[in-house]
């Protein structure tokens with residue numbers, strides 16, 4: 001049964017796709033050539049779905065880190081006879097743009113692995129078992145000088161290997177003893193039919209790709225990472241993680257690079273996150289504004305306008321998520337041949353939320369546009385018309401029930417968060433009206449904005465709960481109400497807001513003090529079973545407390561949540577309340593967004609307190 005702890009994985013990215021490497025040197029997840037392509041290594045979800053491991057033959061302990069300011073991973077194996085280091089990266093091309101804007105542009109679709117003996121001597125073992133199409137296909141492998149030719153189904157891969165490998169059905173393996181100073185470089189390269197011929201790379205060429213990859217990440221980090229404040233390293237690292245979730249060719253940003261890592265072990269809450277949600281991606285752009293200089297803002301808005309392609313207006317709601325190249329149809333299906341992580345089934349690809357009605361997206365996109373307006377150097381006519389259409393659509397749609405931020409699979413409702421985000425959409429559109437050349441719309445936008453506000457204050461507040469709640473008329477708490485002060489709907493020190501913050505901190509947390517999105521009892525979201533606490537919501541609590549001037553409590557909550565980052569600074573979506581293990585897709589943009597924004601709010605709150 002596949003089941004290596006989620007926290008035992010580290011992320012590699014070339015801004016086209018991602019790989020996950022276990023603490024013990026096994027690449028257990030890789031989709032080629034895009035984030036949402038079928039996996040070639042899928043052991044994350046089933047023991048037989050493919051992996052590539054490099055590790056010492058005998059007993060060892062392992063430590064690992066990212067090379068400074070990069071997403072290049074170094075795993076060090078300590079053995080009784082010596083020390084072996086394995087350095088792993090998805091190769092990115094050189095940054096040709098003077099501002100390092102192009103990280104990933106020249107990516108060769110190549111996974112590179114450098115093995116070096118740092119001390120003594122170590123015998124190592126390599127096992128290579130690619131399984132295309134999420135583990136369905138055992139490829140044909142043949143030896144060629146300097147490596148292996150791997151063909152099967154849609155994939156044509158070449159493994160460059162300086163050590164001889166034995167091929168069995170669908171597998172290759174080999175063993176070698178390295179002495180101090182010895183180094184072996186491997187590259188797994190994917191060819192595109194007819195475009196570049198697959199070929200074997202020399203040791204020097206692979207070494208060059210590794211060097212360029214390290215340099216490119218460092219150049220990007222140096223030019224982009226300006227945040228100075230508490231938890232600086234974690235914030236900068238989170239910025240790199242978000243950059244690693246960007247799909248360079250289009251400017252899309254995926255919510256996470258995995259599918260079906262469960263929200264509860266053995267449960268059915270398993271979703272495919274390898275897509276660009278309007279909500280998650282807009283939040284990512286805003287967080288990159290804090291963690292880095294979001295050069296990518298222009299690309300992102302171009303992506304959104306192109307993906308939505310004229311299909312937005314009062315009669316045509318904005319689709320809430322897209323494929324990384326702007327695809328609309330993300331129909332969900334299950335992969336019955338995969339057992340799932342720790343038997344958490346079904347494994348799903350595609351996402352049934354793609355055609356849900358979620359009206360918060362207008363606020364998230366216009367909120368990001370407002371924050372990043374100065375970075376969208378060319379707010380061309382298409383982008384202006386798109387943003388105006390979003391606000392006009394919010395005016396009409398704000399009265400409708402929807403599926404809400406949590407994409408509930410139950411009946412649509414008047415979710416408080418959705419209404420608040422419609423208020424944000426109109427508030428920010430009004431602020432941008434001059435740049436949008438839409439001053440004539442301001443009276444209509446203002447009237448709708450004020451009407452929403454009144455409705456939320458009246459119907460979103462539940463006197464019995466003593467808090468703003470999940471939907472109009474409901475007594476249930478929902479952590480998304482923590483966003484009300486964060487987006488400026490009400491001041492954080494408004495008594496109703498303080499009461500809501502306290503209610504959530506007291507009644508929507510587990511024993512560890514981590515926050516649930518909402519209570520799942522009674523199948524309120526149309527799904528069976530329960531789920532873990534949600535890291536983004538815990539960071540929202542820290543942020544709301546900071547906005548309310550409760551800086552010490554905010555710091556405590558922040559540190560509580562940040563402590564769940566694994567040894568290489570990565571967060572999943574949720575935490576298991578029973579065991580404290582990370583749960584859900586990994587690494588999850590939402591969690592890193594929350595970390596960055598909460599750190600920034602606490603920094604600002606400390607400055608305000610010091611004045």
Ligand SMILES: OC[C@H]1O[C@H](O[C@H]2O[C@H](CO)[C@@H](O)[C@H](O)[C@H]2O)[C@H](O)[C@@H](O)[C@@H]1O
Nearest residue numbers: 255271277279280351352353405406407
């Ligand atoms: O809770 C059920 C829903 O769970 C997923 O949605 C969550 O992930 C999205 C991507 O990060 C995020 O935008 C959303 O706010 C989260 O609730 C899943 O994608 C949905 O299909 C599912 O209904």
